[in-house]
Amino acid sequence: MQLKLNDISKSKFDSQNQWLFRGITAEIGPNDRIALIGGSGQGKSTLLRILSLLEPFDGGILQLDGQSSSASNPQSWRKKVTYVAQKPVMRSGSVGFNLRTVSELHNLPFQEELARRYMEAVGLGQTDWNKQAADLSGGEQQRLALVRSLMLDSQLLLLDEITSSLDPGSKQSVEKLLLEWVSGTANGANKAYVWITHDLEQARAICNQVWFMAEGCLLEKAETEGFFSNPATEQARQFIAGLQEERVEKQ
Amino acid sequence: MSNMALICTVCFVAVAAFISMKQKLGLEKEILIGTFRSAVQLLFIGYVLHFVFETSHPAFIVIIILCMILVAAWNAGAKAKHVRGIRSRIAIALACTEGVTMAILLGFRIISPTPQYIIPVSGIIVGSSMIVCGLLLNHMKREMETARGEMEMLLALGATEKQAIHSSLRRSVRASMIPTIDGMKTVGLVQLPGMMTGMIVAGADPVEAVRYQILIMFVLASSAAMTAMVLSLISYRLWFAKDARLLPLQPAEKP
Numbered sequence: 001m002q003l004k005l006n007d008i009s010k011s012k013f014d015s016q017n018q019w020l021f022r023g024i025t026a027e028i029g030p031n032d033r034i035a036l037i038g039g040s041g042q043g044k045s046t047l048l049r050i051l052s053l054l055e056p057f058d059g060g061i062l063q064l065d066g067q068s069s070s071a072s073n074p075q076s077w078r079k080k081v082t083y084v085a086q087k088p089v090m091r092s093g094s095v096g097f098n099l100r101t102v103s104e105l106h107n108l109p110f111q112e113e114l115a116r117r118y119m120e121a122v123g124l125g126q127t128d129w130n131k132q133a134a135d136l137s138g139g140e141q142q143r144l145a146l147v148r149s150l151m152l153d154s155q156l157l158l159l160d161e162i163t164s165s166l167d168p169g170s171k172q173s174v175e176k177l178l179l180e181w182v183s184g185t186a187n188g189a190n191k192a193y194v195w196i197t198h199d200l201e202q203a204r205a206i207c208n209q210v211w212f213m214a215e216g217c218l219l220e221k222a223e224t225e226g227f228f229s230n231p232a233t234e235q236a237r238q239f240i241a242g243l244q245e246e247r248v249e250k251q
Numbered sequence: 252m253s254n255m256a257l258i259c260t261v262c263f264v265a266v267a268a269f270i271s272m273k274q275k276l277g278l279e280k281e282i283l284i285g286t287f288r289s290a291v292q293l294l295f296i297g298y299v300l301h302f303v304f305e306t307s308h309p310a311f312i313v314i315i316i317l318c319m320i321l322v323a324a325w326n327a328g329a330k331a332k333h334v335r336g337i338r339s340r341i342a343i344a345l346a347c348t349e350g351v352t353m354a355i356l357l358g359f360r361i362i363s364p365t366p367q368y369i370i371p372v373s374g375i376i377v378g379s380s381m382i383v384c385g386l387l388l389n390h391m392k393r394e395m396e397t398a399r400g401e402m403e404m405l406l407a408l409g410a411t412e413k414q415a416i417h418s419s420l421r422r423s424v425r426a427s428m429i430p431t432i433d434g435m436k437t438v439g440l441v442q443l444p445g446m447m448t449g450m451i452v453a454g455a456d457p458v459e460a461v462r463y464q465i466l467i468m469f470v471l472a473s474s475a476a477m478t479a480m481v482l483s484l485i486s487y488r489l490w491f492a493k494d495a496r497l498l499p500l501q502p503a504e505k506p
Binding site: 052053056070078079083084085091101106145148 | 410
């Protein structure tokens with residue numbers, strides 16, 4: 001799996017002459033664990049949505065395994081490059097019905113064992129599958145939505161603040177599961193993820209690379225340790241200092 | 252009805268205009284335009300029908316029905332102007348419904364193949380189907396906002412457009428058919444339909460009028476179902492961009 005972003009640009013929703021971001025050139029390869037960080041409104045979610053072809057972009061070329069997005073079938077693209085939204089959307093029906101979504105969409109046998117294993121891993125092992133999904137708490141829904149997407153066995157997961165409603169314990173179990181997931185293979189191919197997070201601890205724990213978005217572009221791409229110990233730009237330094245202060249205040 | 256009696260009907264409009272002025276509703280101009288247009292349009296169609304009934308040429312019947320379909324498609328399409336190509340799809344759906352229904356009506360000799368029957372019944376079919384189209388589109392527009400998250404989630408999991416929009420489409424088809432079905436339940440108890448009333452006023456036997464009305468009610472039910480089905484099937488793709496993304500939301504309309 002190789003996803004190439006070549007000079008990707010996106011204009012702002014309300015004014016077509018202004019750029020939300022521009023000139024993003026990067027590559028995502030097998031075993032990449034990327035933390036995508038940056039202030040609010042920089043277009044991090046938009047970038048992930050573009051990568052999974054849920055949003056159009058205004059300039060540049062996107063290629064998956066050498067094939068450009070415009071020449072690809074969007075369905076098979078999204079099966080390989082899967083976006084998991086921050087706000088979980090439950091289908092109206094039971095927990096089990098939600099878990100069966102992928103097998104129902106693609107006419108595949110439902111892998112119940114796998115689903116149970118994932119549910120167990122994110123701390124939902126005791127959840128009754130007949131319960132209405134809408135009755136779950138926000139944090140439970142967020143985890144169920146993740147498991148539902150994991151059932152797709154995609155090669156690249158695009159995770160949009162998927163632990164934002166979770167308590168520290170559940171957060172860690174999700175991190176553990178995804179680290180385990182990324183070290184496995186999907187149909188013989190190595191996997192990767194890009195994870196938007198505002199949590200520096202989490203970024204350190206789960207990622208081997210950091211992408212930092214600021215000033216309408218991808219300002220830094222670096223190894224995780226290098227980025228945190230010695231950021232190359234002033235903006236990144238300030239951003240890290242800001243998040244650290246926030247954390248100290250919370251504690 | 253004598254000309255004098257016809258002119259006297261203007262007093263009903265005067266009541267509406269008077270109330271509008273008294274209550275400062277600001278609708279006088281609208282009422283005036285509405286009065287003028289309905290009088291002119293109806294008189295015009297009266298003379299056209301008079302002419303068509305006399306000549307009884309099939310080409311005129313076809314032209315009138317086509318005009319009905321085009322005007323109805325244009326009108327219903329205004330509900331979803333931003334969806335490119337929706338008006339032609341509505342026209343196709345209306346034409347299918349009209350074609351199938353007329354084929355059954357004429358094929359089984361339920362009505363006689365004369366303009367006196369074909370044109371009014373076509374008007375009823377196309378008119379009510381137009382309302383069904385409008386309801387369907389209105390509902391779909393709302394679904395595109397309320398069920399957007401669900402549709403995007405399904406797309407993200409690799410669903411096809413049809414799979415992603417299926418639930419919304421089903422809800423919209425249902426919603427568009429409910430008024431027709433409800434109408435079937437209360438007809439005769441609550442409302443006396445215009446056609447039946449018209450026949451009775453014109454001197455027909457009420458039982459004979461009712462037989463025609465029963466026919467019309469059943470035709471309306473089937474045409475509502477047919478229109479909603481066909482339109483939803485041939486138009487669902489229009490809510491997506493070509494790479495299976497949802498169309499962007501429209502900015503809210505100014506009141």
